[in-house]
Amino acid sequence: MIVSQFSDSGISWSQDYDSRVNPALMTRLLHEAIPVLQWTGWRVLEVEEGGCTTELPLNHATTNQHGTHQAALLSLSADYTGGLALATLLRGVPFAGVHPCNEDNSASLWLAAMDVRYKSPSTGHVTATCHISEETATMVRQRYFAGKRVLVTLPVVFRSNNEVVAEAEMKYFAQPSIQLKPTREKPAINPLFKHKLKASARMIAGLRASTDSSYVRLDDAHERHAAGPHGELLAKRLQRILPHLQQTVAARTKHIDETLASVPGLQQVVLLGAGLDMRPFRLCQELGRPTFFEMDLPEMLEERTRVISQLQDRPVVQRRMVAADFKRDDLASVLLRHPDFKPNLPTAIVYEGCSMYFTEQENREILTLISQLLQHPDSCLWSDMVTQNVVDGTTEVREIAAFVEGMDQLGEKFIFGCDDPSSFFTDCGYQKSEVVTAQDYLASEDPTFSAYRFVVSKR
Numbered sequence: 001m002i003v004s005q006f007s008d009s010g011i012s013w014s015q016d017y018d019s020r021v022n023p024a025l026m027t028r029l030l031h032e033a034i035p036v037l038q039w040t041g042w043r044v045l046e047v048e049e050g051g052c053t054t055e056l057p058l059n060h061a062t063t064n065q066h067g068t069h070q071a072a073l074l075s076l077s078a079d080y081t082g083g084l085a086l087a088t089l090l091r092g093v094p095f096a097g098v099h100p101c102n103e104d105n106s107a108s109l110w111l112a113a114m115d116v117r118y119k120s121p122s123t124g125h126v127t128a129t130c131h132i133s134e135e136t137a138t139m140v141r142q143r144y145f146a147g148k149r150v151l152v153t154l155p156v157v158f159r160s161n162n163e164v165v166a167e168a169e170m171k172y173f174a175q176p177s178i179q180l181k182p183t184r185e186k187p188a189i190n191p192l193f194k195h196k197l198k199a200s201a202r203m204i205a206g207l208r209a210s211t212d213s214s215y216v217r218l219d220d221a222h223e224r225h226a227a228g229p230h231g232e233l234l235a236k237r238l239q240r241i242l243p244h245l246q247q248t249v250a251a252r253t254k255h256i257d258e259t260l261a262s263v264p265g266l267q268q269v270v271l272l273g274a275g276l277d278m279r280p281f282r283l284c285q286e287l288g289r290p291t292f293f294e295m296d297l298p299e300m301l302e303e304r305t306r307v308i309s310q311l312q313d314r315p316v317v318q319r320r321m322v323a324a325d326f327k328r329d330d331l332a333s334v335l336l337r338h339p340d341f342k343p344n345l346p347t348a349i350v351y352e353g354c355s356m357y358f359t360e361q362e363n364r365e366i367l368t369l370i371s372q373l374l375q376h377p378d379s380c381l382w383s384d385m386v387t388q389n390v391v392d393g394t395t396e397v398r399e400i401a402a403f404v405e406g407m408d409q410l411g412e413k414f415i416f417g418c419d420d421p422s423s424f425f426t427d428c429g430y431q432k433s434e435v436v437t438a439q440d441y442l443a444s445e446d447p448t449f450s451a452y453r454f455v456v457s458k459r
Contacts, residue, residue, distance in 0.1 A: 068121035201275035206235025391417035
Protein backbone atom coordinates (compact mmCIF):
# COMPACT_ATOMS: atom_id res chain seq x y z
CA MET A 1 0.00 0.00 0.00
CA ILE A 2 2.72 2.44 -1.03
CA VAL A 3 1.42 5.78 -2.28
CA SER A 4 2.65 9.15 -3.48
CA GLN A 5 4.58 11.32 -1.09
CA PHE A 6 3.25 14.79 -1.88
CA SER A 7 0.35 14.63 0.52
CA ASP A 8 -0.21 12.71 3.71
CA SER A 9 -1.21 9.23 2.64
CA GLY A 10 -4.28 8.81 4.83
CA ILE A 11 -3.43 5.18 5.58
CA SER A 12 -3.28 3.93 9.15
CA TRP A 13 -0.07 3.19 11.02
CA SER A 14 -0.96 -0.49 11.27
CA GLN A 15 -1.38 -0.68 7.48
CA ASP A 16 1.90 1.12 6.92
CA TYR A 17 3.65 -1.10 9.46
CA ASP A 18 2.44 -4.29 7.78
CA SER A 19 3.27 -3.26 4.21
CA ARG A 20 6.33 -1.01 4.46
CA VAL A 21 8.37 -0.88 7.70
CA ASN A 22 7.82 -3.97 9.86
CA PRO A 23 11.03 -5.49 11.31
CA ALA A 24 11.09 -8.67 9.22
CA LEU A 25 10.51 -6.79 5.97
CA MET A 26 13.04 -4.05 6.70
CA THR A 27 15.67 -6.53 7.84
CA ARG A 28 15.29 -8.43 4.57
CA LEU A 29 15.26 -5.33 2.37
CA LEU A 30 18.26 -3.77 4.08
CA HIS A 31 20.20 -7.03 3.97
CA GLU A 32 19.58 -7.13 0.21
CA ALA A 33 20.52 -3.48 -0.29
CA ILE A 34 23.52 -3.37 2.09
CA PRO A 35 25.21 -6.80 2.18
CA VAL A 36 27.52 -5.85 5.07
CA LEU A 37 24.46 -5.69 7.34
CA GLN A 38 23.63 -9.29 6.52
CA TRP A 39 27.27 -10.30 6.94
CA THR A 40 27.33 -8.91 10.48
CA GLY A 41 23.96 -10.41 11.45
CA TRP A 42 22.48 -6.95 12.11
CA ARG A 43 18.68 -6.96 12.31
CA VAL A 44 15.69 -4.78 13.12
CA LEU A 45 14.06 -5.73 16.41
CA GLU A 46 11.23 -3.23 16.84
CA VAL A 47 9.64 -0.45 14.82
CA GLU A 48 7.15 2.13 16.01
CA GLU A 49 6.03 5.41 14.57
CA GLY A 50 8.96 7.68 15.24
CA GLY A 51 11.16 4.96 16.69
CA CYS A 52 13.34 1.99 15.89
CA THR A 53 15.43 -0.57 17.79
CA THR A 54 18.03 -2.75 16.10
CA GLU A 55 20.57 -5.33 17.19
CA LEU A 56 24.21 -5.77 16.23
CA PRO A 57 25.33 -9.15 17.55
CA LEU A 58 28.69 -9.79 19.13
CA ASN A 59 30.26 -12.34 16.81
CA HIS A 60 33.45 -13.00 14.90
CA ALA A 61 32.44 -10.71 12.03
CA THR A 62 31.68 -7.69 14.23
CA THR A 63 34.52 -7.72 16.77
CA ASN A 64 38.07 -6.41 16.92
CA GLN A 65 41.22 -7.99 18.34
CA HIS A 66 39.90 -7.41 21.88
CA GLY A 67 36.68 -9.30 21.30
CA THR A 68 34.61 -6.12 21.54
CA HIS A 69 32.55 -4.44 18.82
CA GLN A 70 34.32 -2.66 16.01
CA ALA A 71 33.62 1.03 16.57
CA ALA A 72 32.94 1.61 12.88
CA LEU A 73 30.22 -1.05 12.88
CA LEU A 74 28.41 0.75 15.69
CA SER A 75 28.43 3.81 13.43
CA LEU A 76 27.02 1.72 10.59
CA SER A 77 24.27 0.43 12.85
CA ALA A 78 23.50 3.98 13.98
CA ASP A 79 23.10 5.09 10.37
CA TYR A 80 20.36 2.59 9.54
CA THR A 81 18.69 2.71 12.94
CA GLY A 82 18.16 6.46 12.73
CA GLY A 83 17.29 6.27 9.05
CA LEU A 84 14.56 3.70 9.64
CA ALA A 85 13.15 5.72 12.53
CA LEU A 86 12.93 8.70 10.18
CA ALA A 87 11.27 6.55 7.50
CA THR A 88 8.45 5.61 9.87
CA LEU A 89 7.27 9.22 9.93
CA LEU A 90 6.46 9.29 6.21
CA ARG A 91 3.54 6.90 5.92
CA GLY A 92 3.18 5.17 2.60
CA VAL A 93 6.36 6.62 1.10
CA PRO A 94 8.84 4.11 -0.36
CA PHE A 95 12.53 4.91 0.12
CA ALA A 96 14.82 4.88 -2.90
CA GLY A 97 17.32 2.06 -2.80
CA VAL A 98 15.28 0.05 -0.30
CA HIS A 99 11.65 -0.26 -1.40
CA PRO A 100 10.48 -0.96 -4.96
CA CYS A 101 9.79 2.53 -6.32
CA ASN A 102 10.51 5.13 -8.95
CA GLU A 103 11.46 8.81 -8.86
CA ASP A 104 7.84 9.96 -8.97
CA ASN A 105 6.72 8.30 -5.74
CA SER A 106 9.77 7.86 -3.54
CA ALA A 107 11.90 9.64 -0.96
CA SER A 108 15.68 9.94 -1.07
CA LEU A 109 17.34 9.71 2.33
CA TRP A 110 21.02 10.35 2.97
CA LEU A 111 23.24 10.68 6.03
CA ALA A 112 24.78 14.17 6.03
CA ALA A 113 26.88 14.03 9.21
CA MET A 114 27.39 11.94 12.32
CA ASP A 115 28.94 12.28 15.76
CA VAL A 116 29.42 9.07 17.76
CA ARG A 117 30.73 9.15 21.32
CA TYR A 118 31.99 5.80 22.61
CA LYS A 119 31.66 5.41 26.36
CA SER A 120 32.85 1.86 27.04
CA PRO A 121 33.69 -1.37 25.13
CA SER A 122 30.70 -3.42 24.08
CA THR A 123 30.98 -7.02 25.27
CA GLY A 124 27.55 -8.35 24.38
CA HIS A 125 24.89 -8.07 21.71
CA VAL A 126 24.31 -4.34 21.34
CA THR A 127 20.94 -2.72 20.75
CA ALA A 128 20.62 0.65 19.05
CA THR A 129 17.54 2.75 19.74
CA CYS A 130 16.31 5.93 18.12
CA HIS A 131 13.26 7.79 19.43
CA ILE A 132 12.08 10.94 17.66
CA SER A 133 10.32 13.60 19.72
CA GLU A 134 6.82 14.58 18.73
CA GLU A 135 7.97 18.14 18.03
CA THR A 136 10.65 16.90 15.63
CA ALA A 137 8.26 14.38 14.06
CA THR A 138 5.72 17.13 13.35
CA MET A 139 8.37 19.30 11.71
CA VAL A 140 9.56 16.40 9.52
CA ARG A 141 6.07 15.54 8.33
CA GLN A 142 5.07 19.14 7.67
CA ARG A 143 8.15 19.92 5.64
CA TYR A 144 8.25 16.69 3.66
CA PHE A 145 4.56 16.59 2.73
CA ALA A 146 4.82 20.25 1.72
CA GLY A 147 7.46 19.16 -0.80
CA LYS A 148 10.37 20.69 1.13
CA ARG A 149 13.75 19.23 1.97
CA VAL A 150 14.07 17.85 5.51
CA LEU A 151 17.30 18.27 7.47
CA VAL A 152 17.10 16.74 10.93
CA THR A 153 19.43 15.49 13.67
CA LEU A 154 18.34 12.33 15.49
CA PRO A 155 19.72 10.65 18.63
CA VAL A 156 20.78 6.99 18.68
CA VAL A 157 21.71 5.24 21.94
CA PHE A 158 23.62 1.93 22.14
CA ARG A 159 23.25 -0.46 25.06
CA SER A 160 25.04 -3.69 25.86
CA ASN A 161 24.54 -5.73 29.04
CA ASN A 162 22.05 -3.05 30.13
CA GLU A 163 24.71 -0.36 30.00
CA VAL A 164 25.05 2.59 27.62
CA VAL A 165 28.16 1.93 25.53
CA ALA A 166 27.79 4.71 22.93
CA GLU A 167 25.64 7.67 21.93
CA ALA A 168 25.31 9.20 18.50
CA GLU A 169 23.85 12.24 16.80
CA MET A 170 22.92 11.46 13.21
CA LYS A 171 22.06 14.25 10.77
CA TYR A 172 19.92 13.22 7.79
CA PHE A 173 18.27 14.90 4.91
CA ALA A 174 15.19 13.54 3.17
CA GLN A 175 13.54 14.83 0.04
CA PRO A 176 11.07 13.64 -2.62
CA SER A 177 13.28 11.92 -5.20
CA ILE A 178 11.58 13.69 -8.08
CA GLN A 179 12.82 17.01 -6.73
CA LEU A 180 16.41 15.93 -7.32
CA LYS A 181 15.79 16.11 -11.07
CA PRO A 182 16.37 19.42 -12.90
CA THR A 183 13.38 21.36 -14.25
CA ARG A 184 12.92 24.40 -16.46
CA GLU A 185 12.41 26.51 -13.35
CA LYS A 186 15.34 24.94 -11.47
CA PRO A 187 17.83 23.73 -14.07
CA ALA A 188 20.71 23.25 -11.63
CA ILE A 189 21.70 19.60 -11.17
CA ASN A 190 21.50 18.25 -7.63
CA PRO A 191 24.72 16.42 -6.60
CA LEU A 192 22.72 13.28 -5.82
CA PHE A 193 21.03 13.32 -9.22
CA LYS A 194 24.43 13.80 -10.83
CA HIS A 195 25.70 10.79 -8.87
CA LYS A 196 22.81 8.69 -10.16
CA LEU A 197 23.52 9.71 -13.76
CA LYS A 198 27.15 8.70 -13.45
CA ALA A 199 26.33 5.48 -11.60
CA SER A 200 23.88 4.38 -14.31
CA ALA A 201 26.38 5.09 -17.09
CA ARG A 202 29.17 3.27 -15.26
CA MET A 203 26.91 0.28 -14.61
CA ILE A 204 26.08 -0.12 -18.32
CA ALA A 205 29.78 0.16 -19.14
CA GLY A 206 30.41 -2.54 -16.54
CA LEU A 207 27.82 -4.80 -18.16
CA ARG A 208 29.42 -4.26 -21.57
CA ALA A 209 32.86 -4.96 -20.12
CA SER A 210 31.68 -8.33 -18.81
CA THR A 211 30.27 -9.39 -22.18
CA ASP A 212 31.61 -12.56 -23.78
CA SER A 213 34.04 -11.18 -26.39
CA SER A 214 33.28 -14.08 -28.73
CA TYR A 215 29.70 -12.81 -29.02
CA VAL A 216 30.30 -9.13 -29.73
CA ARG A 217 33.47 -7.21 -30.47
CA LEU A 218 34.27 -5.05 -27.48
CA ASP A 219 37.44 -3.30 -26.40
CA ASP A 220 37.52 -4.52 -22.82
CA ALA A 221 40.18 -2.00 -21.85
CA HIS A 222 38.01 0.94 -22.89
CA GLU A 223 34.82 -0.48 -21.39
CA ARG A 224 36.50 -1.43 -18.12
CA HIS A 225 38.10 1.99 -17.88
CA ALA A 226 34.74 3.65 -18.46
CA ALA A 227 33.10 1.46 -15.83
CA GLY A 228 35.84 1.81 -13.22
CA PRO A 229 35.54 -0.11 -9.95
CA HIS A 230 32.17 1.54 -9.27
CA GLY A 231 30.66 0.38 -12.55
CA GLU A 232 32.06 -3.14 -12.27
CA LEU A 233 30.67 -3.44 -8.73
CA LEU A 234 27.24 -2.19 -9.79
CA ALA A 235 27.23 -4.51 -12.80
CA LYS A 236 28.08 -7.57 -10.69
CA ARG A 237 25.43 -6.67 -8.15
CA LEU A 238 22.88 -6.11 -10.89
CA GLN A 239 23.66 -9.42 -12.56
CA ARG A 240 22.87 -11.21 -9.30
CA ILE A 241 19.47 -9.51 -9.13
CA LEU A 242 18.74 -9.56 -12.88
CA PRO A 243 20.64 -12.44 -14.48
CA HIS A 244 19.13 -11.73 -17.92
CA LEU A 245 20.29 -8.12 -18.09
CA GLN A 246 23.89 -8.74 -19.10
CA GLN A 247 22.86 -10.86 -22.10
CA THR A 248 20.23 -8.28 -22.99
CA VAL A 249 22.81 -5.48 -23.03
CA ALA A 250 25.17 -7.66 -25.06
CA ALA A 251 22.43 -8.40 -27.61
CA ARG A 252 21.45 -4.79 -28.08
CA THR A 253 25.11 -3.75 -28.31
CA LYS A 254 25.66 -6.24 -31.13
CA HIS A 255 22.43 -5.30 -32.90
CA ILE A 256 23.34 -1.61 -32.80
CA ASP A 257 26.83 -2.34 -34.13
CA GLU A 258 25.36 -4.35 -37.00
CA THR A 259 22.83 -1.61 -37.76
CA LEU A 260 25.54 1.03 -37.99
CA ALA A 261 27.63 -1.21 -40.26
CA SER A 262 24.64 -1.70 -42.57
CA VAL A 263 24.25 1.98 -43.48
CA PRO A 264 25.92 2.58 -46.88
CA GLY A 265 28.48 5.37 -46.79
CA LEU A 266 27.73 6.20 -43.15
CA GLN A 267 29.06 9.66 -42.33
CA GLN A 268 27.34 10.62 -39.07
CA VAL A 269 26.36 8.74 -35.91
CA VAL A 270 24.23 10.41 -33.24
CA LEU A 271 24.28 8.84 -29.77
CA LEU A 272 21.23 10.04 -27.85
CA GLY A 273 22.13 9.70 -24.18
CA ALA A 274 25.77 8.85 -24.91
CA GLY A 275 26.68 8.22 -21.28
CA LEU A 276 29.99 6.33 -21.24
CA ASP A 277 29.43 4.49 -24.53
CA MET A 278 32.86 3.67 -25.97
CA ARG A 279 31.38 2.77 -29.37
CA PRO A 280 33.13 5.65 -31.19
CA PHE A 281 36.52 4.23 -30.25
CA ARG A 282 35.53 0.63 -31.00
CA LEU A 283 33.96 1.18 -34.39
CA CYS A 284 35.34 4.38 -35.89
CA GLN A 285 37.74 2.64 -38.26
CA GLU A 286 35.51 -0.18 -39.48
CA LEU A 287 32.62 2.25 -40.00
CA GLY A 288 34.76 4.42 -42.26
CA ARG A 289 35.52 7.09 -39.65
CA PRO A 290 32.13 8.87 -39.43
CA THR A 291 31.64 11.85 -37.17
CA PHE A 292 30.05 10.94 -33.84
CA PHE A 293 27.65 13.39 -32.18
CA GLU A 294 27.39 12.52 -28.48
CA MET A 295 24.28 14.03 -26.85
CA ASP A 296 23.63 14.05 -23.13
CA LEU A 297 23.14 16.31 -20.15
CA PRO A 298 26.05 18.73 -19.58
CA GLU A 299 26.93 17.03 -16.31
CA MET A 300 27.14 13.63 -17.97
CA LEU A 301 29.27 15.05 -20.76
CA GLU A 302 31.66 16.41 -18.13
CA GLU A 303 32.08 12.89 -16.76
CA ARG A 304 32.45 11.51 -20.28
CA THR A 305 35.20 14.04 -20.98
CA ARG A 306 37.03 13.11 -17.78
CA VAL A 307 36.87 9.38 -18.52
CA ILE A 308 37.93 9.70 -22.17
CA SER A 309 40.83 12.02 -21.31
CA GLN A 310 42.34 9.18 -19.29
CA LEU A 311 42.04 6.50 -21.98
CA GLN A 312 45.35 5.08 -23.10
CA ASP A 313 46.17 4.72 -26.80
CA ARG A 314 42.76 5.84 -27.95
CA PRO A 315 42.30 6.19 -31.70
CA VAL A 316 41.69 9.55 -33.31
CA VAL A 317 37.93 9.93 -33.70
CA GLN A 318 35.85 12.76 -35.09
CA ARG A 319 33.61 13.49 -32.10
CA ARG A 320 31.30 16.32 -31.17
CA MET A 321 29.74 16.59 -27.72
CA VAL A 322 26.31 18.22 -27.75
CA ALA A 323 24.64 19.18 -24.47
CA ALA A 324 20.87 18.67 -24.33
CA ASP A 325 18.05 17.82 -21.96
CA PHE A 326 15.70 15.37 -23.67
CA LYS A 327 12.69 16.56 -21.67
CA ARG A 328 13.23 20.27 -22.23
CA ASP A 329 15.10 20.77 -25.49
CA ASP A 330 14.12 20.33 -29.12
CA LEU A 331 16.80 17.77 -29.96
CA ALA A 332 16.44 18.26 -33.69
CA SER A 333 16.92 22.01 -33.42
CA VAL A 334 19.93 21.56 -31.16
CA LEU A 335 21.63 19.32 -33.71
CA LEU A 336 20.56 21.31 -36.76
CA ARG A 337 22.16 24.39 -35.20
CA HIS A 338 25.45 22.55 -34.84
CA PRO A 339 27.78 23.74 -37.62
CA ASP A 340 29.13 20.24 -38.29
CA PHE A 341 25.85 18.34 -38.51
CA LYS A 342 24.41 17.83 -41.99
CA PRO A 343 20.95 16.17 -42.09
CA ASN A 344 21.30 15.26 -45.79
CA LEU A 345 24.28 12.94 -45.14
CA PRO A 346 23.91 9.21 -44.39
CA THR A 347 23.23 9.21 -40.64
CA ALA A 348 22.45 6.67 -37.94
CA ILE A 349 20.81 7.75 -34.69
CA VAL A 350 21.00 5.51 -31.63
CA TYR A 351 18.25 5.86 -29.00
CA GLU A 352 19.47 3.14 -26.65
CA GLY A 353 17.95 2.24 -23.29
CA CYS A 354 15.88 5.42 -23.15
CA SER A 355 12.30 4.88 -24.33
CA MET A 356 11.16 2.90 -21.29
CA TYR A 357 12.00 5.78 -18.95
CA PHE A 358 10.02 8.45 -20.80
CA THR A 359 6.24 8.74 -20.98
CA GLU A 360 4.40 7.89 -24.18
CA GLN A 361 3.94 11.57 -24.98
CA GLU A 362 7.60 12.35 -24.30
CA ASN A 363 8.67 9.50 -26.57
CA ARG A 364 6.34 10.72 -29.32
CA GLU A 365 7.78 14.21 -29.11
CA ILE A 366 11.40 13.01 -29.08
CA LEU A 367 10.96 10.56 -31.94
CA THR A 368 8.94 12.97 -34.07
CA LEU A 369 11.51 15.72 -33.65
CA ILE A 370 14.53 13.60 -34.48
CA SER A 371 12.85 12.22 -37.61
CA GLN A 372 13.77 15.59 -39.15
CA LEU A 373 17.43 14.59 -38.95
CA LEU A 374 17.05 11.60 -41.28
CA GLN A 375 16.89 13.38 -44.64
CA HIS A 376 19.12 10.95 -46.53
CA PRO A 377 17.30 7.84 -47.83
CA ASP A 378 19.83 5.52 -46.15
CA SER A 379 19.68 7.24 -42.76
CA CYS A 380 18.04 5.33 -39.93
CA LEU A 381 17.12 5.36 -36.26
CA TRP A 382 17.87 2.47 -33.89
CA SER A 383 15.79 2.20 -30.72
CA ASP A 384 14.68 -0.37 -28.18
CA MET A 385 11.31 -0.88 -26.49
CA VAL A 386 9.66 -3.19 -24.00
CA THR A 387 6.10 -4.50 -24.30
CA GLN A 388 3.23 -2.97 -22.39
CA ASN A 389 2.79 -5.95 -20.06
CA VAL A 390 6.31 -5.34 -18.73
CA VAL A 391 5.23 -1.89 -17.63
CA ASP A 392 1.79 -2.67 -16.23
CA GLY A 393 2.80 -5.94 -14.56
CA THR A 394 0.39 -8.18 -16.46
CA THR A 395 2.97 -10.53 -17.96
CA GLU A 396 2.40 -14.22 -17.35
CA VAL A 397 6.08 -15.07 -17.83
CA ARG A 398 7.58 -15.59 -14.40
CA GLU A 399 11.06 -14.55 -15.49
CA ILE A 400 9.80 -11.24 -16.90
CA ALA A 401 7.85 -10.53 -13.70
CA ALA A 402 11.02 -11.21 -11.69
CA PHE A 403 12.99 -8.90 -13.99
CA VAL A 404 10.45 -6.09 -13.55
CA GLU A 405 10.45 -6.57 -9.78
CA GLY A 406 14.23 -6.35 -9.80
CA MET A 407 14.18 -3.11 -11.78
CA ASP A 408 11.62 -1.69 -9.37
CA GLN A 409 13.86 -2.56 -6.44
CA LEU A 410 16.68 -0.68 -8.11
CA GLY A 411 14.49 2.40 -8.52
CA GLU A 412 14.63 2.00 -12.31
CA LYS A 413 10.93 1.51 -12.94
CA PHE A 414 9.83 1.30 -16.57
CA ILE A 415 6.99 3.70 -17.43
CA PHE A 416 6.48 3.13 -21.17
CA GLY A 417 5.93 0.02 -23.23
CA CYS A 418 4.62 -0.58 -26.73
CA ASP A 419 3.13 -3.71 -28.30
CA ASP A 420 3.14 -2.36 -31.86
CA PRO A 421 6.36 -0.40 -32.46
CA SER A 422 5.81 -0.21 -36.22
CA SER A 423 2.54 1.68 -35.84
CA PHE A 424 4.00 3.86 -33.09
CA PHE A 425 6.91 4.91 -35.29
CA THR A 426 4.59 5.48 -38.24
CA ASP A 427 2.64 7.92 -36.06
CA CYS A 428 5.96 9.66 -35.31
CA GLY A 429 6.74 10.24 -38.98
CA TYR A 430 8.70 7.15 -40.02
CA GLN A 431 7.75 5.31 -43.19
CA LYS A 432 9.33 1.96 -42.48
CA SER A 433 10.34 0.06 -39.33
CA GLU A 434 11.91 -3.35 -38.88
CA VAL A 435 11.22 -4.94 -35.50
CA VAL A 436 12.90 -7.98 -33.97
CA THR A 437 12.53 -9.37 -30.47
CA ALA A 438 15.65 -10.03 -28.45
CA GLN A 439 14.46 -13.64 -28.21
CA ASP A 440 14.46 -14.07 -31.99
CA TYR A 441 17.71 -12.18 -32.38
CA LEU A 442 19.39 -14.40 -29.78
CA ALA A 443 17.68 -17.52 -31.18
CA SER A 444 16.80 -18.25 -27.57
CA GLU A 445 14.05 -20.39 -26.11
CA ASP A 446 13.97 -18.22 -23.00
CA PRO A 447 10.64 -16.27 -23.07
CA THR A 448 12.13 -13.51 -20.93
CA PHE A 449 13.69 -11.97 -24.02
CA SER A 450 10.38 -11.91 -25.93
CA ALA A 451 9.29 -8.67 -24.25
CA TYR A 452 12.28 -6.69 -25.50
CA ARG A 453 12.35 -5.37 -29.07
CA PHE A 454 14.94 -3.73 -31.31
CA VAL A 455 13.51 -1.29 -33.87
CA VAL A 456 15.27 0.15 -36.94
CA SER A 457 13.27 2.92 -38.60
CA LYS A 458 13.65 5.11 -41.66
CA ARG A 459 11.94 8.31 -42.58
